[in-house]
Amino acid sequence: MHAEAKRRAPVDLGIYEGKIGKHPPGFLRDHMLIAYDRERSVEGRRATYLVTWSKEAFYGRFLEHGTSKMAARPFLRPAYEARRREAAQVARSVIQEKVRELVNG
Numbered sequence: 001m002h003a004e005a006k007r008r009a010p011v012d013l014g015i016y017e018g019k020i021g022k023h024p025p026g027f028l029r030d031h032m033l034i035a036y037d038r039e040r041s042v043e044g045r046r047a048t049y050l051v052t053w054s055k056e057a058f059y060g061r062f063l064e065h066g067t068s069k070m071a072a073r074p075f076l077r078p079a080y081e082a083r084r085r086e087a088a089q090v091a092r093s094v095i096q097e098k099v100r101e102l103v104n105g
Contacts, residue, residue: 004083005051006032008075010063023057031057051076 009029031054040048053060066072 001079001083001087002032002034002051004079005076008079009060010073010075028053028057028060028063051079 006029009032011026011029013025033052033054035050035052037048037050040046062070063073064076065074
């Protein structure tokens with residue numbers, strides 16, 4: 001999911017200069033993260049991770065969802081839709097392997 005979201009992240013060809021400093025082309029793409037979600041995870045049972053962006057690339061939310069003055073340019077949802085079956089299969093494989101390990105001792 002992370003790689004797919006990075007691949008789909010919009011890249012502006014100009015240099016945006018905000019309060020934090022200059023953001024060169026590809027800044028959002030280069031600041032995509034995988035973050036552990038403590039609230040949705042259950043220790044010893046389920047680990048949940050999020051694909052998101054760093055604080056410096058806060059404007060990713062405006063691109064994903066749009067604003068009152070700008071149409072949305074979604075990239076996270078399409079990345080999820082493109083890879084969800086593959087991710088589910090990987091999760092199933094990991095679960096099956098862990099079950100085999102427990103059964104076989």
